[in-house]
Amino acid sequence: MKDLSRIKKFQQALPDSAYLIEDPTQIYYLTGIKLSLGRLLITKRGYKLYVDGRYIEGCKKKLPGHVFPRAEKKIAEKLYFDPATTTYASFLANKKLCTTLRPKKNPVDQLRWIKDKNEIAAMKKSAALLWECYTELTKKLKTGVTEIEIARAFEIIALQKGAEGLSFEPIVAFGENSSKPHYHPSDVKLKANDIVLLDLGVMKDSYASDMTRVHFIGKQTAQMKEIEVVVKESARAAIALCKPGTSIGDLDRAARAVMKKAKLEKYFLHTLGHGIGLEVHEGFRIHHKGPDAKVLLEPGMVFTIEPGLYLPNVGGVRHEEMIIVGAKTSENLFFE
Ligand code: GLY
Ligand code: MN
Secondary structure, three states: OOOOHHHHHHHHHOOOOOEEEOOHHHHHHHHOOOOOOOEEEEOOOOEEEEEOOOOHHHHHHHOOOOEEEOOOOOOOOEEEEOOOOOOHHHHHHHHHHOOEEEEOOOHHHHHOOEOOHHHHHHHHHHHHHHHHHHHHHHOOOOOOOEHHHHHHHHHHHHHHOOOOEEOOOOEEEEHHHHHOOOOOOOOOEOOOOOEEEEEEOEEEOOEEOOEEEEEEOOOOOHHHHHHHHHHHHHHHHHHHOOOOOOEHHHHHHHHHHHHHHOOOHHHOOOOOEEEOOOOOOOOOEEOOOOOOOOOEOOOOEEEEEOOEEEEOOOEEEEOEEEEEEOOOOEEEOOOO
């Protein structure tokens, strides 16, 4: 990434600070460099990347003049750090690099809420690849197969089709296991008339995708049918509001209103969705009570809408879409 406009935006957001960034995703977002460990110092006028011997040669080529060996002594008088991503061990180590060390919210997280053209292109690629892998995976849903076999098959398909990896451990739940929203696949076998819940995601061009679908293998009970209809209707109600100017809280309220009408709201156990980008969960959470409830949608925001209803010991349904907000409306990256 030759474009260092994000560092400039950072400097504009914190004009008088010397700020130390250690989170590898934030460093990648700002510099285009992937590291497992490093420190990025951003000051009013410049920036320096401190790395150890494993990275020094590669980084010097990418950012000539800005790369230095891992700092052990003072690099600034007053230094700020990101309290959300700095460990206590790093805090103690970083005390040696300055006279005063203070926490300050990192403006990078907020910049990441709005995706630029290149990011949107990458997210569309990630979602399209996920859809292709998911379609291929559904051919393997036959009685007798285990949850773990389906989860492994998904990983193999994704890597064969060009994913860099998965954006999270696949959630594959058969039958009543689907009532646990973040279930871990086991060696349970698929039986006739089971529900199958698949929550899957891949990484492509460094961007994450995330989608949930349910399948019914054979007959569906009236109770599960009702839940499926209400969940999909909730998703549609929220997605219909996805355009610039709608508040995040209103998306959640719209989905909940559908559940409330069906007297099922108490079975909704999580937030309606989350921002997504370099990480599968990033930025905001979609909820009417959360800290982001009053935030208004803007073009370039990308997030999931994923209502779910979970009946203990019976089963659950979640339906998850990825939405990109456009200039006037929004785009759903998947299909029904
Ligand atoms: N798909 C996993 C999650 O959103 O937590
Ligand atoms: Mn999700």
